Amino acid sequence: MGKIGLKKQDSSEKMTPDHSAEQAENSCDARLSVDIQKSLGKFRLNIQFEHDLGRGILGILGSSGCGKSMTLRCISGVDRPDSGRIALGDTVFFSSEDKVFVRPRNRGVGHLFQDYALFPNMTVRGNILAGMRGDKRDHSRDIDQLLHAFYIGDQAHKYPRELSGGQKQRTALARVFASRPSILLLDEPFSALDEYLRYQLEQNLFEYLEQYRGIVLYVSHNRDEIRRFCDYVLVVEDGKAISYMPVADLFESPWHFASARLAGIRNFSHAEKRGPREIFAVEWNTLLTTADAVPDDLQYIGVRENAVRILPRGSMPSPSGSEDGRAPVMSPGNRPPDWSERGNAFGAAVLRIVPGITADTAVLIPFNDGSDELFGKIFVTLGKTHLPLHAGDEVIVAIADDDIMCLK
Amino acid sequence: MDLSPLWISLKVSATATAAVFLAGIFAAWLVVRINRGKIIIDGLFTLPMVLPPTVLGFILLLIFGRNGTVGRFLQSIGINIVFSWVGASVAAAVVAFPMMYRSVRAAFEQLDPDLIRVARTLGKKEGWIMRRIMIPNAWPGILSGTILAFARSMGEFGATSLLAGNIPGKTRTLSQAVWSAVQMNDRALAKRWSLTLIAISFVVIYLTNHVLNRDSSSGRLSLGTRIKQSFRR
Numbered sequence: 001m002g003k004i005g006l007k008k009q010d011s012s013e014k015m016t017p018d019h020s021a022e023q024a025e026n027s028c029d030a031r032l033s034v035d036i037q038k039s040l041g042k043f044r045l046n047i048q049f050e051h052d053l054g055r056g057i058l059g060i061l062g063s064s065g066c067g068k069s070m071t072l073r074c075i076s077g078v079d080r081p082d083s084g085r086i087a088l089g090d091t092v093f094f095s096s097e098d099k100v101f102v103r104p105r106n107r108g109v110g111h112l113f114q115d116y117a118l119f120p121n122m123t124v125r126g127n128i129l130a131g132m133r134g135d136k137r138d139h140s141r142d143i144d145q146l147l148h149a150f151y152i153g154d155q156a157h158k159y160p161r162e163l164s165g166g167q168k169q170r171t172a173l174a175r176v177f178a179s180r181p182s183i184l185l186l187d188e189p190f191s192a193l194d195e196y197l198r199y200q201l202e203q204n205l206f207e208y209l210e211q212y213r214g215i216v217l218y219v220s221h222n223r224d225e226i227r228r229f230c231d232y233v234l235v236v237e238d239g240k241a242i243s244y245m246p247v248a249d250l251f252e253s254p255w256h257f258a259s260a261r262l263a264g265i266r267n268f269s270h271a272e273k274r275g276p277r278e279i280f281a282v283e284w285n286t287l288l289t290t291a292d293a294v295p296d297d298l299q300y301i302g303v304r305e306n307a308v309r310i311l312p313r314g315s316m317p318s319p320s321g322s323e324d325g326r327a328p329v330m331s332p333g334n335r336p337p338d339w340s341e342r343g344n345a346f347g348a349a350v351l352r353i354v355p356g357i358t359a360d361t362a363v364l365i366p367f368n369d370g371s372d373e374l375f376g377k378i379f380v381t382l383g384k385t386h387l388p389l390h391a392g393d394e395v396i397v398a399i400a401d402d403d404i405m406c407l408k
Numbered sequence: 409m410d411l412s413p414l415w416i417s418l419k420v421s422a423t424a425t426a427a428v429f430l431a432g433i434f435a436a437w438l439v440v441r442i443n444r445g446k447i448i449i450d451g452l453f454t455l456p457m458v459l460p461p462t463v464l465g466f467i468l469l470l471i472f473g474r475n476g477t478v479g480r481f482l483q484s485i486g487i488n489i490v491f492s493w494v495g496a497s498v499a500a501a502v503v504a505f506p507m508m509y510r511s512v513r514a515a516f517e518q519l520d521p522d523l524i525r526v527a528r529t530l531g532k533k534e535g536w537i538m539r540r541i542m543i544p545n546a547w548p549g550i551l552s553g554t555i556l557a558f559a560r561s562m563g564e565f566g567a568t569s570l571l572a573g574n575i576p577g578k579t580r581t582l583s584q585a586v587w588s589a590v591q592m593n594d595r596a597l598a599k600r601w602s603l604t605l606i607a608i609s610f611v612v613i614y615l616t617n618h619v620l621n622r623d624s625s626s627g628r629l630s631l632g633t634r635i636k637q638s639f640r641r
Binding site: 103107133 | 540
């Protein structure tokens with residue numbers, strides 16, 4: 001696969017060499033800073049963040065309708081913020097204070113739209129040609145190179161409606177790279193594809209992105225995609241950026257309730273601080289002790305599914321489950337049953353068992369609970385050799401004190 | 409038999425449709441782009457559709473007549489609108505304009521807005537976007553708007569009578585010929601011209617459906633390809 005996007009050796013002198021050189025310059029040490037406000041109906045976007053190339057790909061993670069896509073549209077200029085400032089390196093794209101609004105066509109921002117937005121009246125080749133700036137006549141070799149690099153040479157004369165999902169995506173990418181963007185915005189690049197296509201296409205996209213020398217923003221509501229692709233993550237909720245951190249941190253220690261949800265945690269309870277290391281979990285209706293000091297602005301607690309253990313009621317081995325002669329600790333692993341000394345325990349009833357491919361999940365409701373969709377229910381990943389559990393069984397839930405995450 | 413009403417009608421309608429084609433696309437493009445004052449401008453552009461043709465004809469007479477500013481200016485450079493086939497074309501164009509404008513506007517608004525957005529981020533100018541993205545992809549709407557505008561021009565009577573009169577061999581169109589024949593109690597002639605109008609309208613509608621049906625099965629192609637295909641079938 002040839003170098004894509006920024007090949008400036010042979011062909012660039014024909015089309016505004018200053019411009020492309022400048023873009024390459026910018027993209028080496030560029031910093032994107034965004035601080036914008038925009039209202040649309042009842043929705044209000046108010047987002048601030050900065051990111052530089054040295055920190056790798058930035059994932060923007062949030063549930064649908066949180067303002068991720070609108071943020072991208074403001075950066076590429078197809079939407080105009082009400083106020084604020086957007087700058088890439090020394091170039092100001094938008095500034096309400098200085099009355100600057102650079103038209104999208106002059107920004108040099110590559111924007112990959114969710115459904116790819118291929119021009120239906122043009123062939124693959126025509127679409128890529130449409131991405132090229134400057135004089136059209138000199139592009140035929142560049143196009144051949146791009147067609148080859150994105151494995152769409154055989155489709156060059158087909159129309160978008162004749163392409164598979166993956167071919168559409170690659171055509172859209174080739175078109176974006178043809179425009180030699182100084183920054184690349186990817187808006188849910190896999191949402192239009194079937195699940196089974198994704199894995200392979202992700203590998204492809206990753207290869208292309210590795211060769212691209214510019215800031216990449218990757219918008220997704222899918223935490224696994226963000227984890228695989230991105231180095232940094234910006235968590236957005238309800239139009240606001242609530243945290244910016246290395247991707248690894250998001251999955252290690254989420255600080256915010258929204259981050260925790262996006263990181264895949266499902267066990268939540270409202271919580272009140274009762275002592276330096278003591279919490280009252282409202283929906284779980286129990287006092288819990290934590291390993292670390294409890295912050296004052298605590299609002300919720302969260303616990304991972306695989307950090308919860310289920311003990312039979314009264315910690316007695318259930319007669320029907322003793323065939324393997326194991327200790328009553330069922331999940332996960334083999335912590336000694338002295339959990340009560342450094343852990344917490346409270347009673348719960350089994351609501352149902354959800355079969356999974358690798359492991360089953362038990363859904364529990366605590367006694368005296370006031371649980372709803374989000375709070376109260378406890379999801380537990382069951383090990384392979386868990387005792388048989390049935391809906392209606394009464395059990396004891398055990399959570400180690402260092403597995404309780406304090407959230408706000 | 410004097411066939412002049414047929415030729416005058418075709419000439420007037422073709423001229424009016426050509427003018428409305430360009431003006432309608434441009435007006436639709438303008439209205440889709442603007443944010444402020446959209447409702448007022450849209451109302452102005454649609455007004456000829458709901459106004460009685462006689463009122464329109466009277467307004468046009470005020471504008472293009474010997475005492476109107478535009479009329480006087482045109483007369484000074486040797487163009488006479490009133491009582492000429494050009495006047496009939498102007499009347500037909502004004503009456504048919506909303507048909508074109510509304511069809512094209514609806515077609516533009518149904519385009520995926522991301523197509524226009526992505527073209528902008530790829531460095532394309534607005535003129536390029538209109539020519540290469542909006543018009544080709546809104547083609548079915550543009551075509552049906554054109555056909556409707558042509559059909560409306562063919563049937564125009566009220567405004568034409570006021571602005572261009574009903575001069576045999578000069579401004580008498582098919583619909584005026586029907587009216588005159590009925591006035592003179594020449595039922596046979598009125599029937600003939602009515603049947604001619606019905607036949608023309610039917611052919612026009614048939615062609616539209618033919619081309620548009622073809623379109624839905626073959627996706628979006630260029631105009632030339634589409635028309636070629638529709639005749640090959």
